[in-house]
Amino acid sequence: MERFTPYYKDMTRYITKSKVLSGLKCPKKLWLQTNNPELAIHSATSELNISKGIEIGNLVRRNYPDGILIEHVDRPDLAIAETKTLMQFIDAPIFEAAYLFEDSFIRADIMAPTEAGWRMIEVKSSGGVKEHFLNDCAIQTWVAQKTGVKIQNIVVAHVDTNFVYAGDGNYDGLLVEEDMTDTVSELLPDVPAWLANHRNILKNPVPKTRMRSHCKDCDFKEHCESEQTEYPLSILPNGRKVIAELQDAGFEDVRKIPVGLLTNDRHIKVWQSTCTNLPIISPILKTEFEKLPYPQFYLDFETINFAIPRWTGTRPHQQLPFQWSCHIDRQGMYLEHLEYLDTSVSSPMRAFAESLIEAVEIDGPIIVYGTFESTVLKTLIEFCPDLEIPIDNIIDRLANLLPWLQNHYYHPAMKGSWSIKAVLPTVAPHLDYLQLEDVKNGTLAQLAYLDIINPGTEQGIREHKIANLLKYCELDTKAMVEVVQFFKGSRDS
Numbered sequence: 001m002e003r004f005t006p007y008y009k010d011m012t013r014y015i016t017k018s019k020v021l022s023g024l025k026c027p028k029k030l031w032l033q034t035n036n037p038e039l040a041i042h043s044a045t046s047e048l049n050i051s052k053g054i055e056i057g058n059l060v061r062r063n064y065p066d067g068i069l070i071e072h073v074d075r076p077d078l079a080i081a082e083t084k085t086l087m088q089f090i091d092a093p094i095f096e097a098a099y100l101f102e103d104s105f106i107r108a109d110i111m112a113p114t115e116a117g118w119r120m121i122e123v124k125s126s127g128g129v130k131e132h133f134l135n136d137c138a139i140q141t142w143v144a145q146k147t148g149v150k151i152q153n154i155v156v157a158h159v160d161t162n163f164v165y166a167g168d169g170n171y172d173g174l175l176v177e178e179d180m181t182d183t184v185s186e187l188l189p190d191v192p193a194w195l196a197n198h199r200n201i202l203k204n205p206v207p208k209t210r211m212r213s214h215c216k217d218c219d220f221k222e223h224c225e226s227e228q229t230e231y232p233l234s235i236l237p238n239g240r241k242v243i244a245e246l247q248d249a250g251f252e253d254v255r256k257i258p259v260g261l262l263t264n265d266r267h268i269k270v271w272q273s274t275c276t277n278l279p280i281i282s283p284i285l286k287t288e289f290e291k292l293p294y295p296q297f298y299l300d301f302e303t304i305n306f307a308i309p310r311w312t313g314t315r316p317h318q319q320l321p322f323q324w325s326c327h328i329d330r331q332g333m334y335l336e337h338l339e340y341l342d343t344s345v346s347s348p349m350r351a352f353a354e355s356l357i358e359a360v361e362i363d364g365p366i367i368v369y370g371t372f373e374s375t376v377l378k379t380l381i382e383f384c385p386d387l388e389i390p391i392d393n394i395i396d397r398l399a400n401l402l403p404w405l406q407n408h409y410y411h412p413a414m415k416g417s418w419s420i421k422a423v424l425p426t427v428a429p430h431l432d433y434l435q436l437e438d439v440k441n442g443t444l445a446q447l448a449y450l451d452i453i454n455p456g457t458e459q460g461i462r463e464h465k466i467a468n469l470l471k472y473c474e475l476d477t478k479a480m481v482e483v484v485q486f487f488k489g490s491r492d493s
């Protein structure tokens, strides 16, 4: 039996701000969101960003203590009617004010009454005003104005990344409001064309859109990738310009690029290896890795960042370490594994630093993958200035595996990525991140940690998350050990 959806619940009949913004970024995304939403796979990054947005939204409302929240999430008709009534009869800020003009429906984060109209405030958890926020504000303003609302100011409220939390529950100064009235006003004449573009996309079959760098965080990434050739041009690392030129020339597959067209060394390496279906391994790796003295410490960190700082002395969006894993290779002896995961609700930095200093001893290379650990260690000195000397000693001993591999190794299965997750299956297929439960990447690690430090999490779930987080970080350092062992045992090719 066909299910009847009451007209007010059928949000697909409305043009919403988020859909217009999707259409501006990628027409295919808008089309899929509207016609095949079941193909979306919500990423951990989206989940984390949404929760940060909600946190900031709730905080900013504290600055408007008389504000009235309009709920009716599933009843746009009621939300619109309530907004109208409040605006007419009550002189107070309105949260989630709803407006409909023709088929365009928006909800404004905050509408605050002014002497001669309204101040529209859009709330963002980021550390500044990004370009797409302006389009966002323009759509909101255009629709509200069309319903007759007099908007005096258009403001973006965002986090001030210089704010330092004093630990007293006082977040005055965390949010800054930037008046964007003039810039947004210049965009208002473009809004009707954006809406026409939106309707046009949806009237037609699914658009053919090339995958680009913005696909990275898209919920339809897997779907779009599944429609591509096995080795699309997008695997050419940092190759935006050259990829566009090749696509314009009619190429879609790396294997079809003719000899002599690529000039960048890394692109040539990817192309060669993909065409021959053979890995490229430089003998330099064996020589360099054999030179590494013992004991060798393989180190990896997990960090968290909060839009609203939780711990004294920390700033918004600052990367704060809560976990490390370290494998120690003492040549010929069994591989030792040490680890630390802070499960207290309080600031983890000091315990993290002290346990780490003890684990990595005072001598021997500390092998990492990328520059992240070095950056985090420098931040750690801010929190533990008395530990500056031993932390500096760790920084001085860091040996970064990533550039070695980027310059001297490639396997066709890596598909243009030198991330440890892409490299590991090519050197140690028995160790794959896919075999992990729940926590398979850094963002999922952050979500697991948030659950662990949430006093409301059930004990059984908490223990499960702790076990998964430990397994994940351990695999990161075991992976590096495997990489070094593999190349030390490799032959020239």
Ligand code: SF4
Binding pocket: 026, 027, 028, 029, 032, 209, 210, 211, 212, 214, 215, 218, 219, 220, 221, 222, 224
């Ligand atoms: S993955 Fe890329 S091409 Fe596909 S819908 Fe998303 S943004 Fe568009």
